[in-house]
Amino acid sequence: MNNLKKIITSGSFVAITIVNVSCNPSSSNSNNIQDGSTSAIENILVFERGEEVNSPNFTGGKVWLNNLVDADSINQNAVGSVTFEAGARTKWHSHPAGQIILAIDGEGYYQEDGKEKIVVKKGEVMKCPKDVPHWHGASAQSHFVQVAITGRENGETVWLKEVTDEDYNK
Structure with missing residues (x-):
């Protein structure tokens, strides 16, 4: 648990979460990119x-x-x-x-x-x-x-x- 706390505190957890969301085709963010919405493109x-x-x-x-x-x-x-x-x-x-x-x-x-x-x-x-x-x-x-x-x-x-x-x- 202490290692997980260190990872979360150091910001590595955020990076892991971002990768997980961006690689998940069922996420709502992925759908926005396919739609070509301005915020998703940015x-x-x-x-x-x-x-x-x-x-x-x-x-x-x-x-x-x-x-x-x-x-x-x-x-x-x-x-x-x-x-x-x-x-x-x-x-x-x-x-x-x-x-x-x-x-x-x-x-x-x-x-x-x-x-x-x-x-x-x-x-x-x-x-x-x-x-x-x-x-x-x-x-x-x-x-x-x-x-x-x-x-x-x-x-x-x-x-x-x-x-x-x-x-x-x-």
């Missing part, structure tokens, strides 16, 4: 959600951006954590130096011009070739959290046309 984020993006380059729902690393003269890569609510997506766009997308949570879509849409899930990586038009965002049923690593040495993102609902739902 609880599972690796990085803070950041500021809501108010740009015509994102459509279909709310998007948040946390700029983690700005490109500079030493490293020409910008890194950002982007959280899309279900249905939210980018416009078609391209990157003169390419982009890498790390799927952190939820389920998203990625599509390159002329190719089929790909379902992207947590733990997957998409490599966007330079100057290839593409779009990405959340699936219709789930939020999507990504870390985007974007080369800036050859210029800024080139924004193109909106992804129509018809294209999104194909």
Whole structure:
């Protein structure tokens, strides 16, 4: 009993409880994450959600951006954590130096011009070739959290046309 008291006092018991709750699929917290509720998404984020993006380059729902690393003269890569609510997506766009997308949570879509849409899930990586038009965002049923690593040495993102609902739902 003294060992249990020491564990509880030291904070280890809290960690054990959190792991137990998060690994229990029948817990109410797990259901909230599947529903994509804002409070549940905030609880599972690796990085803070950041500021809501108010740009015509994102459509279909709310998007948040946390700029983690700005490109500079030493490293020409910008890194950002982007959280899309279900249905939210980018416009078609391209990157003169390419982009890498790390799927952190939820389920998203990625599509390159002329190719089929790909379902992207947590733990997957998409490599966007330079100057290839593409779009990405959340699936219709789930939020999507990504870390985007974007080369800036050859210029800024080139924004193109909106992804129509018809294209999104194909």
